[in-house]
Structures are given as structure tokens and as C-alpha cells.
Amino acid sequence: xxxxxxxxxxxxxxxxxxxxxxxxxxxxxxxxxxxxxxxxxxxxxxxxxxxxxxxxxxxxxxxxxxxxxxxxxxxxxxxxxxxxxxxxxxxxxxxxxxxxxxxxxxxxxxxxxxxxxxxxxxxxxxxxxxxxxxxxxxxxxxxxxxxxxxxxxxxxxxxxxxxxxxxxxxxxxxxxxxxxxxxxxxxxxxxxxxxxxxxxxxxxxxxxxxxxxxxxxxxxxxxxxxxxxxxxxxxxxxxxxxxxxxxxxxxxxxxxxxxxxxxxxxxxxxxxxxxxxxxxxxxxxxxxxxxxxxxxxxxxxxxxxxxxxxxxxxxx
Numbered sequence: 001x002x003x004x005x006x007x008x009x010x011x012x013x014x015x016x017x018x019x020x021x022x023x024x025x026x027x028x029x030x031x032x033x034x035x036x037x038x039x040x041x042x043x044x045x046x047x048x049x050x051x052x053x054x055x056x057x058x059x060x061x062x063x064x065x066x067x068x069x070x071x072x073x074x075x076x077x078x079x080x081x082x083x084x085x086x087x088x089x090x091x092x093x094x095x096x097x098x099x100x101x102x103x104x105x106x107x108x109x110x111x112x113x114x115x116x117x118x119x120x121x122x123x124x125x126x127x128x129x130x131x132x133x134x135x136x137x138x139x140x141x142x143x144x145x146x147x148x149x150x151x152x153x154x155x156x157x158x159x160x161x162x163x164x165x166x167x168x169x170x171x172x173x174x175x176x177x178x179x180x181x182x183x184x185x186x187x188x189x190x191x192x193x194x195x196x197x198x199x200x201x202x203x204x205x206x207x208x209x210x211x212x213x214x215x216x217x218x219x220x221x222x223x224x225x226x227x228x229x230x231x232x233x234x235x236x237x238x239x240x241x242x243x244x245x246x247x248x249x250x251x252x253x254x255x256x257x258x259x260x261x262x263x264x265x266x267x268x269x270x271x272x273x274x275x276x277x278x279x280x281x282x283x284x285x286x287x288x289x290x291x292x293x294x295x296x297x298x299x300x301x302x303x304x305x306x307x308x309x310x311x312x313x314x315x316x
Contacts, residue, residue: 003091004142013281015040015093017135019142020282021144028086050077058247059187076106078271080113082158124211125280126194132242155285162292166204169203169299178230180205184216184237186247191219221256235273244270269294271310
């Protein structure tokens with residue numbers, strides 16, 4: 001008999017990993033953010049945001065979350081009846097960010113209304129290696145370790161290809177590395193942390209205002225100006241290209257924004273953060289390939305990435 005038969009995932013990346021490993025039949029409940037692969041949409045939703053995220057802009061979301069945190073109000077609402085009906089024997093969650101996905105509070109809440117304590121696996125990657133370790137851990141704990149190891153091997157090869165191409169080109173053509181700023185929020189600005197700085201470095205960029213594995217943090221326009229990025233990449237947590245495009249329109253009215261070199265040179269980009277950057281899933285390697293194409297477009301001209309995974313904007 002399999003050890004875990006009824007799994008609930010409080011983490012979209014864990015949902016993706018379970019599907020990748022062919023373990024979706026044991027996945028009985030997911031979050032509102034578990035939208036990939038398409039089969040995840042058919043799984044029961046056991047948790048929703050406690051406020052209307054879709055109809056608020058980034059500034060309003062930031063204000064609402066700060067207000068709720070100050071008042072110790074839950075950001076997510078659990079469907080306790082569905083969870084009781086599922087009677088899970090495994091919960092997969094995270095402890096990195098209480099805003100991005102259900103956190104310790106929600107796990108404890110589940111324990112409070114169940115009359116037993118299912119096992120809880122917490123996945124907290126801060127780097128590409130950590131993401132790969134989470135894949136192998138799920139493979140080991142839930143099943144199909146062999147497929148997990150094979151998947152990690154395939155993803156590692158894609159990283160190595162990019163790194164080798166950049167190294168070869170730097171040696172052969174003395175390509176100059178560019179300074180990159182990745183912004184995880186629009187209003188206010190947050191510089192992206194966790195695995196993003198490492199991805200920028202692997203893709204051949206200089207990520208001078210965020211260190212690998214650091215948390216995302218609030219950043220001022222003055223600090224961005226001082227760094228003087230060659231390219232700016234917007235990847236608001238959980239947003240796709242269309243939503244990000246609407247958000248950055250406000251920057252035309254922000255003092256000194258248009259004086260940035262990257263803006264003057266029309267080197268501002270939007271990426272599909274929800275699919276390829278925000279979630280530490282196997283698709284993070286697509287995000288790395290997107291960064292490689294943005295940072296070194298000539299070198300990686302032939303590298304294929306999904307349609308509308310990124311776009312360059314003429315003006316903000």
C-alpha cells in the first residue's frame with residue numbers, strides 16, 4: 001500500500017511537481033493559485049484568498065495586505081468542510097512567505113479542525129539547488145524517486161547549456177556583462193530575491209542590489225538610479241504579462257523614472273512571473289531561459305521559450 005494516498009497541496013509549485021512525477025491521482029485538494037498544468041484546475045479548491053485580489057492594483061494589494069497583517073487577519077480562507085471530507089494524510093506547504101501562499105497559520109488551522117495530525121512536508125527553496133532538492137524530496141516521500149531524479153538531471157542540463165554558452169562567448173568575444181534589476185512588485189518597488197538573483201547570474205547578468213537567497217525587499221527609485229541598471233525586468237509576484245503591462249503604465253507619472261538609462265534605452269521588460277518566476281517549480285528553468293534571451297538576445301536568439309513569456313516595452 002502507498003504511504004500517502006490523499007494529499008492536499010497548499011503550494012502551486014508542489015502541485016506542479018506532483019503532476020510532473022505522475023502522482024496527480026493522489027492529489028485531492030489544491031489552492032486557487034494551482035492553475036498549472038490544466039489538470040490542476042479539476043482538483044477541488046480547498047483555499048481561497050480572503051479578499052478580492054483580481055480587482056485591485058499592486059498598490060491596493062500592498063496596502064490591504066499590510067492592513068490585514070497589522071490587524072492579524074488571515075490572508076487566506078480555508079474550506080474546512082472539503083478538507084474534512086478529503087481526510088488528508090499529507091499536507092505540502094511552505095514557510096518562506098506568508099503572502100505568496102498559505103503559511104504556518106493555515107497548516108495549524110487545518111490541524112485544529114481535524115481529529116488527527118496528517119504529515120506536513122514544508123518546502124522552502126531559496127536557490128535553484130533547493131528547488132531541485134524539493135523535487136527529489138517529494139519523489140522520495142510520495143513516490144517515483146526515479147522520475148524525480150531524471151527530471152532534475154534534465155533541468156540541470158538546461159542550466160549547464162546556458163552557463164556554458166555564456167562562458168564560451170565571454171572568452172571568445174569578451175561580451176560585457178550587464179547590470180540587471182528584477183522588480184517583484186510595481187507599487188511600491190520590491191527587488192526580487194530568493195532564487196531570482198542566482199538566475200540572473202547564471203543567465204550572464206550582474207544582480208548588484210540583491211544577493212542570492214535573500215528575501216525580496218522594498219527598494220527606492222534612488223537606489224535603482226544609483227545602481228544604474230542596463231535592463232529592468234518586471235516580474236510582479238503572481239502576475240502574468242497582461243496584468244503587469246497595465247501596472248507599469250503608472251510609471252510614466254513617477255518622478256525620475258524616465259531618467260533611468262534602461263528606460264531611455266528602451267530596455268524595460270515584462271515577464272510572465274506567475275508561470276516562470278514566482279513559483280519554485282520545474283518551470284523555473286523556462287524563466288532562466290527567458291532571462292538568458294533578455295540579457296543576451298543575440299547569443300540565445302535560437303533558444304525557444306513559450307509565447308508571451310516575456311516582452312520588451314517601448315515606454316512604461
